[in-house]
Every structure is written in C-alpha cells, then in structure tokens.
Amino acid sequence: MSPEEAGAGGVSLRNVTVSYERKPAVRNVSVDIPAGESVAIVGPNGAGKSTLIKAIVGLVPLDAGRILVHGRPVKEVRLRVAYVPQRGTVDWDFPVLVRDVALMGRYGRVGWIRRPKRADREIAAAALDRMGMTKYADRQIGALSGGQQQRVFLARALAQEADVLLLDEPFVGVDAATEEAIFELLESTRAEGKTVVVVNHDLAEVRKQFRRVLLLNNRVVAYGSPEEVLDPDLIRRTYGGRLTMLDVVDQMARR
Amino acid sequence: MSVLDWLLDPLQYAFMQRALVASVLVGVVCGVLGCYIVLRRMALIGDALSHAVLPGAAIAFMLGAQDFFVGAAIAGVVTAVVIGWVTDNSRVKEDAAIGVVFTGAFALGIILITLIQSRSVDLFHMLFGNVLGVEDRDLAVTAGITGVVLITIVLLYKELLLHAFDPIMAAAIGLPKTALHYLLMVLLSLTVVASLQTVGLVLVVAMLITPASTAYLLTDRFPVMLGLSAVVGTVSAVVGLYASYYWNVSSGAAIVVVATIIFFLAMLLGPRRGLLVRMVRTRRAAGRTATEDALKHLYALQMEGTPLEASALASRLGADERDARRRMSVLRREGLLDGGSLTGLGYDRAETLVRAHRLWERYLVEEGGLSDEDVHAEAERLEHLSPGDMAARLDLALGSPRSDPHGQPIPAARPPVGNGDAPALIDLSPGTKARIVALQETTPEGLHRLADLGLTPGTEILVTALEEEGILLETGGTVRRVDRTLARMILVATTTSPASGRS
Incomplete structure (x- = not known):
C-alpha cells in the first residue's frame, strides 16, 4: 500500500475508463467517495451510470484507471461491498423462496463448501424484517409485486453486512411502501457510517436524501453537494438538451 | 402370476x-x-x-x-x-x-x-x-x-x-x-x-x-x-x-x-x-358470469313488473327453463333472491352490474368509436371483469352521463360505504379538493401507513399533480406522494373540482 492510500476509506476512482459492448461508456472518471458518504449518481440513459457501479463491484473490466475500495482493489475486499442490480436480471420463476434469497446474502461470508449456520439464518431473517418482508418469507419470489421483489434484494444486500452499498435504480417501478423502506434503509445505513452509492433519477429526492451528487454523462459533469451541483445549467449540460430535460425541470419545480 | x-x-x-x-x-x-x-x-x-x-x-x-x-x-x-x-x-x-x-x-x-x-x-x-x-x-x-x-x-x-x-x-x-x-x-x-x-x-x-x-x-x-x-x-x-x-x-x-x-x-x-385445476377455475368464473347475467335479467323483469319466474328468465336468457331454474336457485343460496322477488342485496348487486354495463357501453361508443349495435356484447363481457372502482372511473371520465347509448338510464352509484363505487383518489384531476370518506385498505400495515401519511377519513386534501408513479397531494400544509395502488384504496368525496374533467 502506498502512503497516499494508507487509511483511505470509501471508494476512490482514478481516471477510470470502461467500455460497454466495445464502446466507452465511462470516460476518465476520477471521484473520491469518502467512507460514510451517500452519493447519488444522476444522468440520462446511456450515461454509463450502471456501468460505473458495475466497475466498482468489479463486474466489468477497466480499460484504464484504477478503483480502490477502502484503499484496496475490490477483489480483496469483496465482502465489504454489497450490490443490488436493476430489477429484472434474475428468473422470477426460479424455485426459491424469499428467505432463501435473503440467505444468499450470507454466502460470501460463509465461504466455500460450508453451510450457513443458525446465526446466518438469523441475520437474513432480521434483514427481511427490516425491509418489512417477514410475512412473505415463505413465498416464491415470483409471487411478489415489483416493489416487494426489490425489498427482498435489498434485504439480501443488508444480510451481506457490507459497509459499501451500491444500488442501481432501486426506485424504478416500486410502490410507496418500498420507496419509504428504501429511504429508511438509506438513512439508517448512513447513521451506521456506511458508504452508499445510488443510481437515481428523481432530482427532488436526490436533493433531500443525499449529501453528494455525481452528475454523469459518460464523463463527470459535476460532483459535489446537491446545492453546488443541482444547478439548472449543470443539469442541462448533463442531459445534453434531450427531451428528458422537461422531466428535470418538472422535478425541480415540484420541489 | x-x-x-x-x-x-x-x-x-x-x-x-x-x-x-x-x-x-x-x-x-x-x-x-x-x-x-x-x-x-x-x-x-x-x-x-x-x-x-x-x-x-x-x-x-x-x-x-x-x-x-x-x-x-x-x-x-x-x-x-x-x-x-x-x-x-x-x-x-x-x-x-x-x-x-x-x-x-x-x-x-x-x-x-x-x-x-x-x-x-x-x-x-x-x-x-x-x-x-x-x-x-x-x-x-x-x-x-x-x-x-x-x-x-x-x-x-x-x-x-x-x-x-x-x-x-x-x-x-x-x-x-x-x-x-x-x-x-x-x-x-x-x-x-x-x-x-x-x-x-x-x-x-x-x-x-x-x-x-x-x-x-x-x-x-x-x-x-x-x-x-x-x-x-x-x-x-x-x-x-x-x-x-x-x-x-x-x-x-x-x-x-x-x-x-x-x-x-x-x-x-x-x-x-395443472391445466385441470386452471380449467376448473375458469369454469367457476364462467359460472359466476352466468349467475350475474341471470341476476341482471331478473332485475329487468322486476322493473317491468313481470313476475320472476323461471320461464320468463329462460326466454330472456335464451336458455332452457331447467337452466334458468338452476341459476335462480344459486341466487337464492347466495341470498340475492327470496321467493318471487330480489332481496335488497340482490337489487344492489344488480344495479351495480347494470351501471357498469351501461357505463361501458357509453364509454365504448364515445371513446372507442364503436357503433351502438356493437357495444352490447363487449360491455356484457367487461361488466363481469370490472374491479370495484372501475365504474366510478368510467363515470368520471365520461362526466357522469345519465343514460347509455340506447337511451336507458344509468343507475346511480351505491353510497360510498367502501364498496368501491365512490370515486377513489386516483380518479381525481389536479386542482381537485376532496375529503377522504373511506379506506378500502384492510391490512393493518396498510392502515398504519395511511395513518402515518395523515390520510384518515375526514381529512381534507388537494390534489396538486399526477405523476407516473403516483399522485401528489397537499394535506395540512404538507405535500405527500401516494402511489397508484394506495390511491385506489382511498375513497373520496370531491368538494370542488377544476373547470375541466379528466377525459
């Protein structure tokens, strides 16, 4: 470990470039997310938000640059990172129950070949309880609404007991109860000093819920507190005059 | 061997x-x-x-x-x-x-x-x-x-x-x-x-x-x-x-x-x-449709003053008398028919069906551009598939019409006692002021959540905006967002509405 990295908590990206289907989706991104911060990544479709998150988790190879989590390559600290991908990446007909899915959050810590112990089951059950999903524990996952499915996957991430939490568009297509559950989760994880990175669209919520905002459109447009960053000019630059602009203005006005 | x-x-x-x-x-x-x-x-x-x-x-x-x-x-x-x-x-x-x-x-x-x-x-x-x-x-x-x-x-x-x-x-x-x-x-x-x-x-x-x-x-x-x-x-x-x-x-x-x-x-x-189980379920639904049809025709007979007899019902249904008698006995078992007349409950249920049917006809003619002759069969199908608040939504979309395309009167909505015919929050347009009259949500968590949002019967609300995910409303000086599912559960009585309806 070099001196500059010693003791560095959180997530640090240096000159990160990542390709998605052979086109660069993220270009030269350098961002420091200190431990315990909550960051919203905001940008139009195709801006590379999901790719950036996947790069932090180590799911896509970097073309250039370096990502460190708590001062180390993510491969060495996988147990400290939990990731909730966008909904719809799994087969909802798969024969697993809600509590089986929550227990999967423990697999990384249990380790190869060993079986989850009672303590693991208790942690998974507590995570489900925290997301208000206890009474659905014995349901097959396909029998849930979209919001409930999202809560199950959040519970699974909680059960991982990671201190870096990465959520990709958790608010898409969920009901009010789930939205509330997610906000509570964000608040409590922040209180526990965890680092949270969320891909989000709703600018009004971003302003209220996050301490830092990263405006991304393949490269970093701006990064800082919501007051600094959520400026109509910067937002226009992020969204590049697309029609989504209208939504943005609407959301700003509604606040 | x-x-x-x-x-x-x-x-x-x-x-x-x-x-x-x-x-x-x-x-x-x-x-x-x-x-x-x-x-x-x-x-x-x-x-x-x-x-x-x-x-x-x-x-x-x-x-x-x-x-x-x-x-x-x-x-x-x-x-x-x-x-x-x-x-x-x-x-x-x-x-x-x-x-x-x-x-x-x-x-x-x-x-x-x-x-x-x-x-x-x-x-x-x-x-x-x-x-x-x-x-x-x-x-x-x-x-x-x-x-x-x-x-x-x-x-x-x-x-x-x-x-x-x-x-x-x-x-x-x-x-x-x-x-x-x-x-x-x-x-x-x-x-x-x-x-x-x-x-x-x-x-x-x-x-x-x-x-x-x-x-x-x-x-x-x-x-x-x-x-x-x-x-x-x-x-x-x-x-x-x-x-x-x-x-x-x-x-x-x-x-x-x-x-x-x-x-x-x-x-x-x-x-x-299994396919067999699914078939049985479909047949049960078909049975319900048949019973509801019988109820509607008995209602029409009662309005005409014709005695409610199996022969009269059979001719209206285009079915044989044995079938008509069987359907009437189902209605009796369900407490919708008593001897020679519909019970209060039967009368209410029939009117709800007729209302849905005629509103659908009107809707299909006005919004779908179907001809008067074509709509009957389609409305016949839709009336059995309409969830509780559907009639109220049609009514609102059509500006509370009095009659169907054939000129027959549309019965009034049942009083809002949580039976789903009162408009729900989801039916309101921005600018509408309303009072919450009942909650259809019955689970304890759901009621608890509504109470947390301050949305209890008697609360005055103002709808400020409709969004993809839900409805923004103002109550007691704070803005709340209610998702669409929840908004369907909240029955309201409008106090003032904006100039134009939501059609």
Whole structure:
C-alpha cells in the first residue's frame, strides 16, 4: 500500500475508463467517495451510470484507471461491498423462496463448501424484517409485486453486512411502501457510517436524501453537494438538451 | 402370476439385478444434475454434449483405454469450450454454434465407431442403450460417476444454486463464473457416460430435462425440486427397465417414454399449476358470469313488473327453463333472491352490474368509436371483469352521463360505504379538493401507513399533480406522494373540482 492510500476509506476512482459492448461508456472518471458518504449518481440513459457501479463491484473490466475500495482493489475486499442490480436480471420463476434469497446474502461470508449456520439464518431473517418482508418469507419470489421483489434484494444486500452499498435504480417501478423502506434503509445505513452509492433519477429526492451528487454523462459533469451541483445549467449540460430535460425541470419545480 | 411375482421374477437373474441398480443410479444422477441444466436453460447444450462424447469414447477405445469414460468426459468439455469459442469469435450466435459443433463431433464419432466396430463396441447400444446388457464393470463406472456428481453437488450446493439463480451476484461476491460453468460441463459429460448403457446417448438428454422439468412444474422449492426430479427419474428408469425386459423393447426408449408420460400427467393434473385445476377455475368464473347475467335479467323483469319466474328468465336468457331454474336457485343460496322477488342485496348487486354495463357501453361508443349495435356484447363481457372502482372511473371520465347509448338510464352509484363505487383518489384531476370518506385498505400495515401519511377519513386534501408513479397531494400544509395502488384504496368525496374533467 502506498502512503497516499494508507487509511483511505470509501471508494476512490482514478481516471477510470470502461467500455460497454466495445464502446466507452465511462470516460476518465476520477471521484473520491469518502467512507460514510451517500452519493447519488444522476444522468440520462446511456450515461454509463450502471456501468460505473458495475466497475466498482468489479463486474466489468477497466480499460484504464484504477478503483480502490477502502484503499484496496475490490477483489480483496469483496465482502465489504454489497450490490443490488436493476430489477429484472434474475428468473422470477426460479424455485426459491424469499428467505432463501435473503440467505444468499450470507454466502460470501460463509465461504466455500460450508453451510450457513443458525446465526446466518438469523441475520437474513432480521434483514427481511427490516425491509418489512417477514410475512412473505415463505413465498416464491415470483409471487411478489415489483416493489416487494426489490425489498427482498435489498434485504439480501443488508444480510451481506457490507459497509459499501451500491444500488442501481432501486426506485424504478416500486410502490410507496418500498420507496419509504428504501429511504429508511438509506438513512439508517448512513447513521451506521456506511458508504452508499445510488443510481437515481428523481432530482427532488436526490436533493433531500443525499449529501453528494455525481452528475454523469459518460464523463463527470459535476460532483459535489446537491446545492453546488443541482444547478439548472449543470443539469442541462448533463442531459445534453434531450427531451428528458422537461422531466428535470418538472422535478425541480415540484420541489 | 401375481404382481409381486411379475416384479420379483426377473430379479433372480444377475443381469436384471445389475440393470435395476444401474437404472436407479441413472435416474437419480440425471434427475439431480438435470435441475441445474433446466434452470440454467442449458437444455440445448446438454443435448449437444451428450452427442459429442461419442468421438471421445471412440478414441479411448481405439487407444485401448479401459476407462473410456475419461475420453468421453474430455470430449464433452472440449465441445463446450469450442462452442464458447465459436460464439465469442464469430458472428454466429450460440444456438447455431451448438448445432455446428455437436453435429460435427457426433458425425466424427460415428465414423470412428464404425471403424472399430469389429472390436466389441456396438454403435446401436451406445446410441440407444441396452440396460439388460450392463456388466459389472459398467455398473462400477456408473456408480463411481454417480457418487462423484452427487458429492460435488452436495459440497457446492450453495455456490451452484447462486450461480444458477443470480450469476451477477455470484460474480459480485467473487464466485468464478467460468470455472463453475465448466464444472457443470464436466459433470454433464460424466453423467452422459454413466447413462450410456442405460438410455444411450441419443436419449440421455431426456433423462436430464424431463424429470427436472416435471419437478419444476410441481414445486417452488429448490431442494424439493432436486428430490422430486430424482424420484421421477428413478421411477421412469425402473418402469422402463421392466418394459424392456417383458416386451423386449429398447430400454432407453422405454425409459424416456415413461418419463414423458409422467411429465404430461404433472402438467395436466398438477395441484397448483395443472391445466385441470386452471380449467376448473375458469369454469367457476364462467359460472359466476352466468349467475350475474341471470341476476341482471331478473332485475329487468322486476322493473317491468313481470313476475320472476323461471320461464320468463329462460326466454330472456335464451336458455332452457331447467337452466334458468338452476341459476335462480344459486341466487337464492347466495341470498340475492327470496321467493318471487330480489332481496335488497340482490337489487344492489344488480344495479351495480347494470351501471357498469351501461357505463361501458357509453364509454365504448364515445371513446372507442364503436357503433351502438356493437357495444352490447363487449360491455356484457367487461361488466363481469370490472374491479370495484372501475365504474366510478368510467363515470368520471365520461362526466357522469345519465343514460347509455340506447337511451336507458344509468343507475346511480351505491353510497360510498367502501364498496368501491365512490370515486377513489386516483380518479381525481389536479386542482381537485376532496375529503377522504373511506379506506378500502384492510391490512393493518396498510392502515398504519395511511395513518402515518395523515390520510384518515375526514381529512381534507388537494390534489396538486399526477405523476407516473403516483399522485401528489397537499394535506395540512404538507405535500405527500401516494402511489397508484394506495390511491385506489382511498375513497373520496370531491368538494370542488377544476373547470375541466379528466377525459
């Protein structure tokens, strides 16, 4: 470990470039997310938000640059990172129950070949309880609404007991109860000093819920507190005059 | 000959004992491994690998190797690698790549086997199995492979489960995706070898896919699926074995036919998702529609002042009198009809139906541009499918019309006692002021959540905006967002509405 990295908590990206289907989706991104911060990544479709998150988790190879989590390559600290991908990446007909899915959050810590112990089951059950999903524990996952499915996957991430939490568009297509559950989760994880990175669209919520905002459109447009960053000019630059602009203005006005 | 004799007699022969053991082993190992193949959607690759082991086995024979299964397993893995390589390095997609590679390998295998046929290798038996010809050495191979495959699956249970269910998370926690994929390919190739003598390599894919698919239809739990699949595989293999013994038919074919029959039985008769159960459910819904139709016509008769008799109902329904009488007795049982007149409840229910019907007609004419003559049949169907708040929404969209397109009056909505005919929050346009009159939400959590939001009966609200995800409203000086599901549960009485309706 070099001196500059010693003791560095959180997530640090240096000159990160990542390709998605052979086109660069993220270009030269350098961002420091200190431990315990909550960051919203905001940008139009195709801006590379999901790719950036996947790069932090180590799911896509970097073309250039370096990502460190708590001062180390993510491969060495996988147990400290939990990731909730966008909904719809799994087969909802798969024969697993809600509590089986929550227990999967423990697999990384249990380790190869060993079986989850009672303590693991208790942690998974507590995570489900925290997301208000206890009474659905014995349901097959396909029998849930979209919001409930999202809560199950959040519970699974909680059960991982990671201190870096990465959520990709958790608010898409969920009901009010789930939205509330997610906000509570964000608040409590922040209180526990965890680092949270969320891909989000709703600018009004971003302003209220996050301490830092990263405006991304393949490269970093701006990064800082919501007051600094959520400026109509910067937002226009992020969204590049697309029609989504209208939504943005609407959301700003509604606040 | 008793059934027991029929079953036990063959077992006095050593070859039959070996065949029985082999069948059980193959049923179990194919059933268990098959679950992963089915859930990972690798049925096609399973078929490919089973054919592609042939050249490997042939080369092993040519080299004089005793353990031809090693050659077969190597051929299986090489095929899997080549398929991946073709997919990654050409514009050919995976299914075509599979087709190219496995047919080529299979053809090569046939040529090699034909060349060495003189030396104790029977191509027909390799292709279609010959369970009655299983020898001790074959049995040892089958048992050894079954042991290896089952032990691997037990040890790596959670890794393989996560890999099958959510490969993204599996990769995120550091499980080696490629290694697990090729591990499954090795297990698959070994299983094919273990099954060669029993079902043959042409049909082994059926033993991998069919019992697992049967189990998939019947359960929502993965461990149960593994067990059920093993049981179905074993039963198929043993029944097929007896068929092969008594009728001298190909053992592989007999086993697969039995497995297929079990699959279709499960599909038809399955307790939850079986077609029969679904048919009964549909019929029940049809029965309800028939009863509701009868109720509506009785209502019309009562309005005309015609006595409610089965003959009058029959002529209106275009049905025979016995049918009409049966429907009337159903209505009596449900307390909607009492002697010669509709009960209060029956009257309310009928009016709700008539209201939905006429509102739908009006809607279809005004919004759908259908002609007056066409709408009746469509409205007839829709009225039975309308959820509680549908009529209120139609009413609002149409600006509370008084009559249907044929000029008949539309009955007024039932009073808002939570029966769903009062407008719900979701029906309101921005700018509308309203008072909450009732909540249809009945779960304790739901009511609790509404109370937390300050949305209780008697609360005054102002709708400020409609969004994709929900409704923004102001109450007591704070802005709340209510999602659409919840907004349907909140019944309101409008106090002022904006100039234009929401149509």
